[in-house]
């Protein structure tokens with residue numbers, strides 16, 4: 001059996017970093033629990049390894065403290081995560097590990113179109129790089145040096161060892177009034193094929209609702225007040241998601257929770273489903289609206305329409321659930337008129353909140369392949385660090401007549417226009433009666449980002 005240190009590396013020049021699959025980016029305004037690393041710790045421990053979890057990002061530990069932990073624990077293996085924009089800083093953990101005689105495995109999902117050989121060339125201290133989505137099964141195989149029968153995600157994580165995090169004090173999203181906050185994962189994968197998405201076509205695995213119920217109960221008993229499900233599309237399986245609602249009801253768990261959805265699935269589940277979820281504490285949902293025109297939705301193979309997006313938002317609002325619309329601009333061939341239609345959709349439909357992000361290409365996606373074949377991306381010249389879902393100042397591609405920098409300028413104008421309009425104020429007041437402290441917190445966060453710029457923040 002091996003000694004394994006599972007490490008969420010330190011912050012990036014003081015900026016907190018989210019290193020969780022489709023969300024791999026530095027973000028000034030969010031300290032997220034290292035959920036995947038907690039689950040990996042549980043899996044390795046269940047196989048008999050001696051495992052220690054170190055969340056240097058969460059607890060804001062400096063690099064020398066991580067070095068000291070590696071030196072003291074003397075692991076055989078170090079498992080760490082990274083993001084494209086923080087790769088060089090994060091992989092210093094692998095350098096320390098090598099100095100102490102440990103082997104290391106790096107996870108960085110947004111680099112998955114890059115070969116292991118190329119990643120190891122960038123950081124020769126690494127033993128392995130895994131650009132795999134279902135890495136939970138492969139890490140034990142590498143460490144054990146043998147093949148395990150491929151287990152289901154469902155059966156893998158009977159008891160995620162959240163107790164390895166001594167407290168949840170550091171974790172927050174946008175506002176420190178939303179604490180203690182924890183991110184869990186009930187399912188992994190998504191059967192849809194949206195052309196821009198890093199998770200496109202990844203097989204869906206669902207954990208058992210009973211085990212998720214155990215996990216939620218443990219967290220609520222530890223005082224956690226707000227839980228976000230990291231699942232790509234939480235409500236895509238009606239029975240499964242209803243069973244989770246029943247777990248919350250039967251155990252009488254009192255907490256607020258948050259999901260990610262798809263608009264067509266919201267419409268399919270319907271108002272009664274979401275009213276019941278609301279009663280069980282569902283507070284809000286993000287969903288990928290993406291564009292304000294059917295042409296663009298078709299272009300990216302989203303399998304939704306503007307009408308479905310509108311209906312889904314209305315269902316959430318009727319059920320008393322906040323809607324957070326994710327939108328994008330600057331996709332291949334998108335015109336300025338089409339971008340403006342996206343902003344018009346926001347003004348017309350009035351989601352509780354929204355974000356419009358300039359499109360960025362991720363290795364291994366349909367968008368990447370298409371842009372590369374059109375000669376719009378030159379891999380040999382591209383700086384990896386620019387390929388983050390938040391602005392880094394290193395973007396080097398142009399999919400429309402506007403450069404990424406120009407798109408960010410257009411976005412700033414859109415934000416100002418929308419957020420300082422009378423309906424935005426009305427929206428703010430309408431929702432704030434429920435959680436005035438959150439509304440104030442989000443408002444302060446938004447003003448801060450407008451003042452400091454959106455670099456390293458959504």
Ligand code: SF4
Nearest residue numbers: 190192194197200232
């Ligand atoms: S539905 Fe969401 S998670 Fe699934 S491929 Fe589309 S954008 Fe990605």
